[in-house]
Each structure stands twice: as structure tokens, then as C-alpha cells.
Amino acid sequence: MRISGRVAGSVALAAAVGLGGSLVPPASAEAAAAEAAAQSLPSLVAYVRGGDVYVSKGATEQRLTTGGGHARPRWSPNGQQLAFLKKGQLWAMKADGTGQRQLATRTAAGPSWSPDGKWIAFASMSCTGGPGVYRIAATTAGAKPEVLFPSSCREEDLPEEAATDSPATGSLNDRLRTDDAVAWSPDGTRVAFRGGDCESTYDACLSIGTVATGEEKTVASYGGGGSQNSGFAVVPSWRSDGAKLSWTAYQEGETPAETKPVHLVEYDTVSGTKRTVGGALDRELSYVDAGRAVITSQNKGGSWLAVLGLATGTRTLLRSGSQPSVQPLPR
Incomplete structure (x- = not known):
């Protein structure tokens, strides 16, 4: 059943998902590896730590916001702006x-820019009382x-x-399962989002909607409709060529082996095949290229950004933080 509180709560929840607390300086070996990985990245990574937005590429980082309450930074297509959430509203x-x-x-x-940079999509309560997807002009003051x-x-x-702007509480699963971050496809024709019409059949689902x-x-579903499991699929992310879509998932099956x-x-958006990448508790993937992504992973009891090799599973820690967004390269 859809309820409006799910959207209202999910924004604040996003700010708390995976927060690693204050910056923990890595050990010397970790620092050297992080520096090497960061230097290999083609552009900046935006991320959240302690409720504020940072950007980094290399040994230094820049703090962009203060005061906490910030979440889900997302780069514009030209890499010159960031959309983000501030106390549950779009900035x-x-x-x-x-x-x-x-x-x-x-x-x-969680917002997402259209590939032409004219619009920003975001989730908010719909006319049905459940979560819906909106777009707003990115440059027009007072746009509706x-x-x-x-x-x-x-x-x-x-x-x-x-x-x-109520703070989120509960386990990582609780905080993630109602995160309504959306993702606009690179060709501008589709938006991936949690929920949709599939919620009339399933307990939880992820959809790709055609804008026109x-x-x-429906690309992922849990519970109902003959599915003997429970779980969620959230925080979608497109690869720049549109051939792949990733998301963060959790599944509780009928047996431990299925959990x-x-x-x-x-x-794979063409064949419809799915595969698990990374390891347990990896989440919030942002593609670097066809072979690499920056993800949120676990380290020393907190959340850390890491560069993940999508084919090999290798990873290199970058910085304490979560909710990464990789800056697009100029086209």
C-alpha cells in the first residue's frame, strides 16, 4: 500500500544512509593506495560525510556545504553544477x-539531471498519495x-x-528501503525510480518509466505477484552509454541461501540479464566508465568511498563518506 510518508521520510533518510561519521585518516598503506586510485580517476567525485557535501580528486578534498542536512549530490551533465537535497528540499x-x-x-x-541539463527530476508525493517523479526547470527561478x-x-x-527534515533512524536496511533517488537515462527518454505502478502487484519494486x-x-520486484521473497531495489544509476543500469538491493528469501x-x-538494459557486482554491504554505485565505479563500501565500522573494478571485484578505498556521484567528463 502506498502512503505519502514514505516519500517525506525518504529524503531525510538519504542524508543518513551510510554516513561514516568524522573523517578517519587512513593508515599509510591505505593512504598510498587511495592516492593512486584517486589519481587514476578522470574527474571529481562528490559525496556526503556528516551531512555535508564534499568533492575530491586526489589527496585533497573541498567542503561545499556546512551545517548538515545535505544529501544525494548529483552532477549536471556538463560537470559545472550539483543538484542536492538540503533538509529534504531540492537545491x-x-x-x-x-x-x-x-x-x-x-x-x-534524490535528484537527477536530464542529459541536456534543462531539467532536474526528483521524487515527491504524487496525486495518488504515494511516491511520484517530477521534473523542474534547472535554470528558471520560481519554476513549477x-x-x-x-x-x-x-x-x-x-x-x-x-x-x-526529521532525522532518519534504524538499521541500514531501514534507511535504504525507502530511499526514492531517481536516475534519468543518458538518452533522456527514461527515468528509473523506486516504486511505480508495479506496487499494485508487488510489495517493493523498481521501475523504468518512458518520459514521452x-x-x-518493472525491472526488480519483491513480495506479491507470486514472488516468495522480500526486499527492495533503490538508488538506480545509469552507465553513460545507457547499456547498464545498477541499483542497491536487499533480498530475504525463503531459505538462507536465497537471502x-x-x-x-x-x-543489462538490452538482454534483461542481471548480475551481482562487488560484495556484501556495497551500495550507491556511480559509474566511472565501463570497467569501474565509485561505490559506498564498509571499512573500519564506517562507510567509505571505494573504486570498484566491475569485472574483477577489486577495490581501492578513497575517503570516508557515502552517496558518491562521479563528475561527467566534458563532451
Whole structure:
């Protein structure tokens, strides 16, 4: 059953997912490996630590926000701006942290830019009372959000709702399962998001929606519809060529062998095949290229960014933090 609180809560939840606390300086060997990995990255990585947004590439980092309550930074296609959440609402800023501006007053969840940079998609309560996907003009002051999904809400008035910045609590699973981060496809035709029409059949699901038609395709589902499991699929991320889509998942099966702790799934958008990448508790993948991604992993009891080799499973720790977003290279 859909309830509006899921969206309102998910924004604050995103800010708390995987936070590693204060920066823990790595041991010398870890520092050397992190430096080598960072130097091999083609661009900056934006991430969250302690509720604030940082960017880094190499031995140094730059703090872009202060005061906490920030989450889900996402680069614009030209790499010159970041969309992010501030106390549950949608904001944007320049890559150096200046020019911070609020884009919408609605409660929002993890944003994603359209590939032409004109729009930002985000999740918020829909006319059905459950989570929906909106878009808003990225550069127009006072722009009004437009409904993308569910398509049945496109002709309805925007529902009124109050923002919330309540802190998230509970286990990692609890914090992740209602994270409503969305991901706009590189060709601009589709948006991946948690939930959708599939929630009328399943207990939890992930959808790919076609912007032009409003049609939805279910790519992951848990419970109901004959599925003898429970779990979730959240925080989708597209590879730059659109051939792969990844997400963070959890599955509790009928037997221990069918149960998987939080992990990463990579989906082939042509064949529909899926595979697990990385290891247990890896999450929040952001592609670097076809062979590498920056993820949130576990280290020393906290959350750390790591560069993951998608074919080999090798990883190199970068920094304490979570919710990575890799800056696109200039086209």
C-alpha cells in the first residue's frame, strides 16, 4: 500500500544512509593506495560525510556545504553544477559550492539531471498519495514542478504537502528501503525510480518509466505477484552509454541461501540479464566508465568511498563518506 510518508521520510533518510561519521585518516598503506586510485580517476567525485557535501580528486578534498542536512549530490551533465537535497528540499549550486539556490519547496528525494541539463527530476508525493517523479526547470527561478510519473497524475493539480527534515533512524536496511533517488537515462527518454505502478502487484519494486508516454517497465520486484521473497531495489544509476543500469538491493528469501544482504545489482538494459557486482554491504554505485565505479563500501565500522573494478571485484578505498556521484567528463 502506498502512503505519502514514505516519500517525506525518504529524503531525510538519504542524508543518513551510510554516513561514516568524522573523517578517519587512513593508515599509510591505505593512504598510498587511495592516492593512486584517486589519481587514476578522470574527474571529481562528490559525496556526503556528516551531512555535508564534499568533492575530491586526489589527496585533497573541498567542503561545499556546512551545517548538515545535505544529501544525494548529483552532477549536471556538463560537470559545472550539483543538484542536492538540503533538509529534504531540492537545491543546486556551482561545482565550487557557490551560488546555492533552492529550486523547489516540495519535499524531495534524490535528484537527477536530464542529459541536456534543462531539467532536474526528483521524487515527491504524487496525486495518488504515494511516491511520484517530477521534473523542474534547472535554470528558471520560481519554476513549477511537472509530473512525470505516475502518468495518470499529469493532468491533476499538484498535491499539497509539507516538507520535513526529521532525522532518519534504524538499521541500514531501514534507511535504504525507502530511499526514492531517481536516475534519468543518458538518452533522456527514461527515468528509473523506486516504486511505480508495479506496487499494485508487488510489495517493493523498481521501475523504468518512458518520459514521452508514461509507460512503466518493472525491472526488480519483491513480495506479491507470486514472488516468495522480500526486499527492495533503490538508488538506480545509469552507465553513460545507457547499456547498464545498477541499483542497491536487499533480498530475504525463503531459505538462507536465497537471502542476500545489501548488495549491488547491474542490469543489462538490452538482454534483461542481471548480475551481482562487488560484495556484501556495497551500495550507491556511480559509474566511472565501463570497467569501474565509485561505490559506498564498509571499512573500519564506517562507510567509505571505494573504486570498484566491475569485472574483477577489486577495490581501492578513497575517503570516508557515502552517496558518491562521479563528475561527467566534458563532451
